[in-house]
Amino acid sequence: MDRKAFISNISESLGRTQSPASPGAHPGRFPDFADAESAAETARTEAANRSSDLLEDAASALATTGWNVHRAETIEDVGDVIASICRGIDATKALRSGHEILDEAQINLALEREGVDLRDMNLDEEMSPDERSDARIAHRKEVFQTDVGITGGDYVIAETGTLVIHPKKGVSRLTSLAPPVHIAVMKRGQVLPSLDELFLLEHVDIHSGNRHAGMNLISGPSRTGDIEATIVHGIHGPVETHIVLVG
Amino acid sequence: MEPTTKTFNTAASRALADVRLQQAHEVVYNGFHRARIAAAADTDEWEAQRTLGKAIKDHTIANLDYYLEMLADNVEKNGGNVYFASDGEDANSYVRKLAAQNDVQTVIKSKSMVSEEMGLNHVLETDGIEVVETDLGEYIIQLAGESPYHIIAPAIHKTKEQVADLLAEESNTARQETAEQLTRQAREMLREVFQRADMSVTGANFAVAETGSIVLVTNEGNGRMATSMPRIHVAAMGMEKLIPSVADLSAMLRILIRSATGQRISCYVTMVNGPRAHDEEDGPEEFHLIIMNNGRDRLLRDESLREALNCIRCGACMNACPVYRKVGGHSYGWVYPGPIGSIVSPVFTGLKEGHKLPAASSLCGACHEACPVKINIPRMLLELRSQTAQGDPDPAQRASGFGERMTWKAWRQGMMSRRRFDAGSTVGKIVTSPLKRDGWLTKAPPPVSGWTASRDFPAPAPKSFGKLFAERTKAVKDD
Ligand code: SF4
Numbered sequence: 001m002d003r004k005a006f007i008s009n010i011s012e013s014l015g016r017t018q019s020p021a022s023p024g025a026h027p028g029r030f031p032d033f034a035d036a037e038s039a040a041e042t043a044r045t046e047a048a049n050r051s052s053d054l055l056e057d058a059a060s061a062l063a064t065t066g067w068n069v070h071r072a073e074t075i076e077d078v079g080d081v082i083a084s085i086c087r088g089i090d091a092t093k094a095l096r097s098g099h100e101i102l103d104e105a106q107i108n109l110a111l112e113r114e115g116v117d118l119r120d121m122n123l124d125e126e127m128s129p130d131e132r133s134d135a136r137i138a139h140r141k142e143v144f145q146t147d148v149g150i151t152g153g154d155y156v157i158a159e160t161g162t163l164v165i166h167p168k169k170g171v172s173r174l175t176s177l178a179p180p181v182h183i184a185v186m187k188r189g190q191v192l193p194s195l196d197e198l199f200l201l202e203h204v205d206i207h208s209g210n211r212h213a214g215m216n217l218i219s220g221p222s223r224t225g226d227i228e229a230t231i232v233h234g235i236h237g238p239v240e241t242h243i244v245l246v247g
Numbered sequence: 248m249e250p251t252t253k254t255f256n257t258a259a260s261r262a263l264a265d266v267r268l269q270q271a272h273e274v275v276y277n278g279f280h281r282a283r284i285a286a287a288a289d290t291d292e293w294e295a296q297r298t299l300g301k302a303i304k305d306h307t308i309a310n311l312d313y314y315l316e317m318l319a320d321n322v323e324k325n326g327g328n329v330y331f332a333s334d335g336e337d338a339n340s341y342v343r344k345l346a347a348q349n350d351v352q353t354v355i356k357s358k359s360m361v362s363e364e365m366g367l368n369h370v371l372e373t374d375g376i377e378v379v380e381t382d383l384g385e386y387i388i389q390l391a392g393e394s395p396y397h398i399i400a401p402a403i404h405k406t407k408e409q410v411a412d413l414l415a416e417e418s419n420t421a422r423q424e425t426a427e428q429l430t431r432q433a434r435e436m437l438r439e440v441f442q443r444a445d446m447s448v449t450g451a452n453f454a455v456a457e458t459g460s461i462v463l464v465t466n467e468g469n470g471r472m473a474t475s476m477p478r479i480h481v482a483a484m485g486m487e488k489l490i491p492s493v494a495d496l497s498a499m500l501r502i503l504i505r506s507a508t509g510q511r512i513s514c515y516v517t518m519v520n521g522p523r524a525h526d527e528e529d530g531p532e533e534f535h536l537i538i539m540n541n542g543r544d545r546l547l548r549d550e551s552l553r554e555a556l557n558c559i560r561c562g563a564c565m566n567a568c569p570v571y572r573k574v575g576g577h578s579y580g581w582v583y584p585g586p587i588g589s590i591v592s593p594v595f596t597g598l599k600e601g602h603k604l605p606a607a608s609s610l611c612g613a614c615h616e617a618c619p620v621k622i623n624i625p626r627m628l629l630e631l632r633s634q635t636a637q638g639d640p641d642p643a644q645r646a647s648g649f650g651e652r653m654t655w656k657a658w659r660q661g662m663m664s665r666r667r668f669d670a671g672s673t674v675g676k677i678v679t680s681p682l683k684r685d686g687w688l689t690k691a692p693p694p695v696s697g698w699t700a701s702r703d704f705p706a707p708a709p710k711s712f713g714k715l716f717a718e719r720t721k722a723v724k725d726d
Pocket of ligand 1: 559560565621622
């Protein structure tokens with residue numbers, strides 16, 4: 001149906017001839033964008049100031065939502081933690097995202113030592129469109145035959161025990177989804193207290209032109225209760241999720 | 248989906264007699280309802296969150312034209328396509344065309360109530376396209392050839408054994424036993440489908456006007472698969488499902504998820520801002536948003552019912568409803584069951600078809616108390632009853648018979664004057680006296696036999712209160 005006709009039917013149903021020029025004050029938390037911007041600034045500073053407390057809060061909330069929580073004092077310790085998780089699940093094939101924290105942790109070295117075949121899903125900039133589409137198909141096949149996906153992330157939410165990842169170049173949507181085990185590495189300073197701060201920052205980012213194609217909030221392993229209300233993990237996503245908190 | 252709201256009474260009686268269904272309803276009650284109550288009790292300022300949720304939805308619906316335009320503009324700005332559909336048929340024809348143009352062979356679906364309204368699966372299958380539901384519960388009922396039983400737990404009425412038979416037959420592999428094994432089996436079956444699907448059709452728990460985003464809430468991860476694997480992603484939403492700002496999401500997700508399952512958050516909340524970025528490794532190349540009316544404008548037009556458009560489809564009113572918990576989801580005869588369904592369905596089908604639903608409530612108020620956006624469902628049920636009694640101006644739509652309306656008119660007249668009331672009660676006493684047994688009327692004749700079908704009616708007292716009062720006042724005075 002024609003868009004104009006659809007909208008004018010709605011206006012008419014609301015007892016007017018056309019859409020209002022402005023909807024009036026919005027009852028949400030940030031009717032005014034300037035308020036949102038300064039609130040976002042405050043939220044960032046506070047999260048930084050309280051980073052140690054927030055990390056502790058996050059650790060316990062993550063455990064509640066079903067994450068296996070591992071602590072690493074420094075970034076140098078992360079490689080060993082990941083290697084030992086891989087050993088525990090007999091992983092031979094792993095896939096990583098392009099998150100920088102994984103480079104800092106030198107997980108490539110750690111997994112090589114462990115004898116795990118680690119790949120990434122980067123598409124070569126130089127590829128022709130056809131080559132890219134072939135590479136995408138190949139990479140899809142691969143992702144379903146991988147034992148473990150390793151990623152960083154953008155935020156952890158202490159309120160809910162949630163890892164937040166923006167999919168983007170180098171950060172495939174599938175790395176944290178398709179393999180039966182997902183390992184995430186996050187550090188102190190990446191924790192936000194609650195969903196309020198997350199969506200506030202997202203709101204401000206999008207307004208400032210910093211828009212991603214999407215955002216994933218991940219809270220523990222995939223689960224279903226659709227057969228006689230019995231909770232089972234790993235219906236479409238990972239059966240097991242691990243998070244390494246650094247700092 | 249063809250509505251069968253008219254047969255509510257027979258369907259309800261059938262459900263009441265089914266022991267297995269009654270057990271499943273207990274699961275719904277114990278699981279979701281108690282979990283919700285616990286989650287609400289465990290949440291700071293729960294009432295304030297509900298009040299905020301209601302305010303956001305009231306504001307959005309009051310400015311629906313404004314925000315829908317904003318949403319459409321922003322989806323297009325993000326590189327997506329928007330289609331406004333007047334009804335299910337209109338929406339179906341858009342999807343069919345899209346599928347044909349792109350030579351789509353397989354469509355995967357992630358739970359979408361709107362596509363149930365459209366009857367999309369059937370339409371695509373007629374075109375020779377394979378359609379597979381990916382929410383485990385929806386997949387099970389698709390294999391069984393049924394419709395969802397509960398909006399959050401669609402296959403809650405199926406036993407493990409029934410599921411085992413369905414999966415074994417479909418996959419041609421060994422029959423599994425435990426819920427765990429069956430889930431693994433379904434995982435493998437569905438992964439194979441995800442890999443070859445060309446198109447996905449999802450719902451949208453929320454659409455965000457100012458960013459042109461949609462938000463999917465799932466525990467299983469099928470919403471993520473559906474927005475990562477296929478080339479084309481189609482999201483279908485009812486036109487009321489939007490909120491103005493991303494900053495509103497924290498409040499809305501909090502109340503939605505707690506009310507739906509009692510969780511603090513679902514395993515996956517996925518925000519989609521259009522097709523994938525050009526340099527991303529995966530994600531859909533095309534994004535289409537279908538915004539459907541399908542009779543919702545009737546709710547918008549009627550100010551006394553407009554509030555029903557605030558619904559965020561959490562299912563809490565159903566789990567809280569003592570009637571729903573007994574008669575179950577299928578009795579209501581259309582996509583949305585339970586208390587909110589008893590408002591939405593009759594308005595969709597017309598009161599002539601649907602007037603039994605608003606009557607199937609004790610008006611106990613549990614739904615109003617449970618609703619995360621404070622929708623006053625009992626008030627609207629009464630409103631629909633009153634509209635039924637008054638009769639639609641269009642005689643073809645009238646749900647109540649001429650005789651019935653006249654009877655109530657006479658009743659009203661009678662009640663409005665003392666003299667007529669007294670005369671009426673004298674007539675009532677005379678008419679009912681042959682039916683009286685020990686002070687009760689146990690068997691009334693048609694057309695009022697329903698009144699005594701399952702309980703006795705107290706017979707009028709030999710002397711009315713008015714008469715006794717007059718007699719005694721006189722006796723006191725005479726003393
Ligand atoms: S009416 Fe309220 S309680 Fe019922 S499904 Fe809608 S939002 Fe939930």
